[in-house]
Amino acid sequence: MTTHQSILAWKNYRYFGWFAVVVLSSSLIFVSQFYSSMPAWGGTWQGYTLGTIGALQIVWLTLLGVRKRRYRSRMGTVEGWTSAHVYLGASVVIVATLHCAAELASLNVHTMTFWLMLIVVLSGFAGLYAYLHIPESMSQNLGGRFLAHWVAELTEVDRKLAELASTSQTDWSSEILSALQGTAIGGSKRSQLFARDTSVLYSIDAGRLVSNKDQAAMISILSRRIPQARDDEIQSALLNKAFLLFGNRQFLLRRIRKDMQYKAILKAWLYLHIPFTVSLLVALSVHIFVIFYYW
Amino acid sequence: MRFLVQQRSEKASDETLVVESNELLLGVNSGYPHLMPGLGFSLAIKCKKSGRLKVSGKGGVFTLRGKKFKSKTLRIGDELSAGFYTVSTLQGQSPDDVCLVITRNPILPACERSAMNFAQTGLSMRFWSYSLLVLLLVGTFLLPFLDTLGAAPYADASVRRIVPTESSWSAGPLHSAHVTAGIENDCKACHSQAFEVIPDSACLACHDQMNEHLALTPSNSPHFLDSSCASCHIEHMEPSNLVNRSSKLCVDCHGKLQDWAPEMPVASKFSALGHPEFRSSVWEYDAVSDGAAQWHLLKPEAGSMQAVHEQSNLKFPHDTHMDAKKMAADNNGMGLACVNCHEINPVDGGVLAISMETHCQTCHELTYDLDDPSLLLPHGPERRVIAEMESHFYRKSRDSNRFDAKERVRKEAEHQFSDAGCVTCHVVKAYPENPIESRWQVVPVRISQDWFPAASFNHTAHMSAPGISSDSSSCVACHSADKSHDSRDILMPEKETCLGCHNSERGSSADSCISCHVFHSKDGTPSLEARDSWRHFPGSSPHVVQ
Numbered sequence: 001m002t003t004h005q006s007i008l009a010w011k012n013y014r015y016f017g018w019f020a021v022v023v024l025s026s027s028l029i030f031v032s033q034f035y036s037s038m039p040a041w042g043g044t045w046q047g048y049t050l051g052t053i054g055a056l057q058i059v060w061l062t063l064l065g066v067r068k069r070r071y072r073s074r075m076g077t078v079e080g081w082t083s084a085h086v087y088l089g090a091s092v093v094i095v096a097t098l099h100c101a102a103e104l105a106s107l108n109v110h111t112m113t114f115w116l117m118l119i120v121v122l123s124g125f126a127g128l129y130a131y132l133h134i135p136e137s138m139s140q141n142l143g144g145r146f147l148a149h150w151v152a153e154l155t156e157v158d159r160k161l162a163e164l165a166s167t168s169q170t171d172w173s174s175e176i177l178s179a180l181q182g183t184a185i186g187g188s189k190r191s192q193l194f195a196r197d198t199s200v201l202y203s204i205d206a207g208r209l210v211s212n213k214d215q216a217a218m219i220s221i222l223s224r225r226i227p228q229a230r231d232d233e234i235q236s237a238l239l240n241k242a243f244l245l246f247g248n249r250q251f252l253l254r255r256i257r258k259d260m261q262y263k264a265i266l267k268a269w270l271y272l273h274i275p276f277t278v279s280l281l282v283a284l285s286v287h288i289f290v291i292f293y294y295w
Numbered sequence: 296m297r298f299l300v301q302q303r304s305e306k307a308s309d310e311t312l313v314v315e316s317n318e319l320l321l322g323v324n325s326g327y328p329h330l331m332p333g334l335g336f337s338l339a340i341k342c343k344k345s346g347r348l349k350v351s352g353k354g355g356v357f358t359l360r361g362k363k364f365k366s367k368t369l370r371i372g373d374e375l376s377a378g379f380y381t382v383s384t385l386q387g388q389s390p391d392d393v394c395l396v397i398t399r400n401p402i403l404p405a406c407e408r409s410a411m412n413f414a415q416t417g418l419s420m421r422f423w424s425y426s427l428l429v430l431l432l433v434g435t436f437l438l439p440f441l442d443t444l445g446a447a448p449y450a451d452a453s454v455r456r457i458v459p460t461e462s463s464w465s466a467g468p469l470h471s472a473h474v475t476a477g478i479e480n481d482c483k484a485c486h487s488q489a490f491e492v493i494p495d496s497a498c499l500a501c502h503d504q505m506n507e508h509l510a511l512t513p514s515n516s517p518h519f520l521d522s523s524c525a526s527c528h529i530e531h532m533e534p535s536n537l538v539n540r541s542s543k544l545c546v547d548c549h550g551k552l553q554d555w556a557p558e559m560p561v562a563s564k565f566s567a568l569g570h571p572e573f574r575s576s577v578w579e580y581d582a583v584s585d586g587a588a589q590w591h592l593l594k595p596e597a598g599s600m601q602a603v604h605e606q607s608n609l610k611f612p613h614d615t616h617m618d619a620k621k622m623a624a625d626n627n628g629m630g631l632a633c634v635n636c637h638e639i640n641p642v643d644g645g646v647l648a649i650s651m652e653t654h655c656q657t658c659h660e661l662t663y664d665l666d667d668p669s670l671l672l673p674h675g676p677e678r679r680v681i682a683e684m685e686s687h688f689y690r691k692s693r694d695s696n697r698f699d700a701k702e703r704v705r706k707e708a709e710h711q712f713s714d715a716g717c718v719t720c721h722v723v724k725a726y727p728e729n730p731i732e733s734r735w736q737v738v739p740v741r742i743s744q745d746w747f748p749a750a751s752f753n754h755t756a757h758m759s760a761p762g763i764s765s766d767s768s769s770c771v772a773c774h775s776a777d778k779s780h781d782s783r784d785i786l787m788p789e790k791e792t793c794l795g796c797h798n799s800e801r802g803s804s805a806d807s808c809i810s811c812h813v814f815h816s817k818d819g820t821p822s823l824e825a826r827d828s829w830r831h832f833p834g835s836s837p838h839v840v841q
Binding site: 035036037038039041042043103105106108109110112151154155158162165166171173174175176177178180181182183184185186187188189192193200201202204207208209253256260263264267268270271274275276278279282283286289290291292293294295 | 323324330331332333334335336354378379399401402404405406408409410411412413414416417420423424425426427428430431432435436439443462463464465466467468482486489490491492529532533536539541543544546547
């Protein structure tokens with residue numbers, strides 16, 4: 001059994017070697033223009049060569065999407081492809097910059113192709129960062145268990161609290177039920193990504209819905225009620241139980257929300273990476289078409 | 296009016312609560328007859344005179360028949376839901392009774408109430424991908440392409456302002472000269488054929504005065520006509536590089552001697568940083584030939600400027616003319632300044648030609664009769680000079696009858712041609728055996744107007760540099776006229792004088808070949824005749840210098 005290896009270090013940094021070869025040879029091709037009488041730009045033979053390398057790289061890089069869905073393919077491993085994808089993807093920025101000799105001041109279909117490529121690569125870097133760092137934090141957050149375990153535990157806590165609340169016809173039992181009902185988790189993409197907590201409860205004292213972010217309002221209500229119910233043993237025991245359950249609930253909600261956020265981050269960058277890859281392919285095709293149209 | 300309220304939960308049903316009132320308040324306020332714990336607001340159910348029930352949410356909304364309401368009239372049998380409660384209305388036994396059954400539904404676990412998976416919520420990745428795909432295809436391809444096809448709506452300027460046009464396909468800004476020419480938005484002005492390189496005819500349509508680098512011949516033309524205008528002049532560059540100032544372009548051919556064009560007199564030994572020694576062109580005088588054939592333009596191999604001599608046949612010591620002591624008697628005690636004779640042409644910064652009448656004759660007056668100093672000899676052919684003297688002295692002799700006119704003419708001519716007149720400046724050959732009218736011959740003079748015709752030099756531009764003026768001391772810094780006693784001296788500077796400043800290693804201005812030399816030579820074949828039409832049929836053009 002092999003130990004887990006970072007996709008950057010895959011096969012002893014094999015694709016870092018490829019990256020170095022691509023960057024070095026592209027730089028040499030670019031520098032050779034300095035010995036020519038023509039200025040460096042995309043229209044010299046060096047420019048066309050670098051452009052062809054860059055375009056072929058972009059097409060190959062998009063094929064990762066195809067390869068990773070072909071589970072029965074034996075053309076390398078998905079890990080190997082991903083490692084190559086990262087390194088060759090990074091090299092595209094350098095190849096493309098050299099291709100156009102950094103002539104990017106105006107905005108047209110050609111420079112737009114470059115900027116789209118940059119968005120794709122930078123979002124790829126964000127994804128790489130997420131993939132390198134989040135899985136560890138994620139398993140730490142889940143304490144080595146699956147999310148389903150914690151969700152089940154939360155459901156159990158909620159069930160206990162609902163039962164506890166229905167045994168009493170007091171203000172606080174009404175507030176507990178409203179806190180259970182008002183707990184918000186997940187929802188829109190933004191809520192998941194920023195782990196937004198819009199939980200509310202109906203406060204009897206305030207006579208309206210108040211924020212119950214991080215269950216803080218509910219815990220504060222219970223902590224105020226406990227001393228008041230000193231004389232009533234049953235009430236006091238119920239309140240103490242509710243207090244403990246809400247403490248646990250707070251912890252569970254934090255964990256679940258954090259997990260949801262991690263998963264959202266692991267997906268969010270793809271919402272830039274994939275749609276912009278599609279548009280990059282369109283812009284690249286138009287760029288190549290226009291170059292030959294206005295030969 | 297009586298409300299009969301019964302609360303039910305999963306496990307049990309509570310006792311029925313009877314409220315005798317026209318209005319029933321449900322919710323969490325402890326003053327209410329019936330509490331609905333966990334409901335985030337209050338419900339007020341009012342029995343109207345008509346017997347209908349009107350329910351309103353205070354601080355919240357309820358759902359009835361799938362729609363949300365703030366306030367609504369209820370019918371018996373309706374079920375409304377508020378929070379996790381369902382309130383059903385039933386007809387009581389008496390017509391005045393309204394039965395309300397309040398059911399508390401189980402609270403859904405928080406994790407099941409809303410999306411927890413990023414992909415399940417909002418717009419899908421596929422949606423964004425396809426949207427961008429369509430947007431890009433339409434915006435960057437379809438709309439500009441319609442413009443290239445000349446679609447009718449694009450004729451309207453207001454449409455062009457908001458819709459992507461063909462100019463979104465432009466790879467960069469045009470040179471300001473082309474913008475001024477108004478072809479910025481007219482791609483077809485140059486790109487006349489799709490998928491074809493810009494033809495030279497597109498350039499020459501406007502640039503019709505352009506000449507080739509040299510006079511083309513059938514043998515040298517392939518070396519020039521194989522390249523198109525656009526192979527050197529590249530548009531859409533940032534910054535603009537329409538005129539390629541790279542010296543490497545020149546050195547490609549003018550570096551080491553080329554073997555591809557042995558018949559061409561190619562100036563060689565140039566490098567991107569180095570210039571060979573200057574070679575001055577001089578007119579060589581050939582005494583044997585006649586007329587124009589007497590002068591041949593020579594361009595001796597590179598050597599020191601002192602090794603080549605001017606053959607103007609004019610005597611002129613620069614040092615004497617610039618020396619204040621020697622000029623004391625003739626020029627108010629001052630030496631001549633360079634600009635007294637060498638006037639700068641304000642148009643191109645070159646030097647205007649010197650003429651006897653304008654420059655020399657101010658001092659060197661051609662007087663020949665001391666009795667009448669206002670009479671001057673013509674500055675022309677020897678025969679006219681003799682004739683002028685003859686007519687003057689014969690008339691004077693006839694009037695006074697005091698001297699022999701013929702002898703007087705002979706003596707004066709002798710004086711002028713071999714002693715102190717013409718001979719002061721001119722080389723005069725004497726043939727004593729000839730009759731007087733052909734006894735002396737002034738050797739023709741041809742002063743070089745430009746020793747470096749292949750280079751351009753603007754004196755005015757140089758005089759704007761700090762420390763340089765039209766003062767003679769500035770002139771002699773490059774042209775050492777003050778030390779020259781012989782008119783055969785060529786007072787042009789050596790290359791070090793120029794390259795001391797114009798040196799790419801110093802990062803100074805005007806350091807490329809075309810700072811001083813032009814590519815499209817005035818002696819070259821007109822491009823309009825040579826390009827495009829002739830390229831395909833070499834040797835067929837009558838305009839090519841054979």
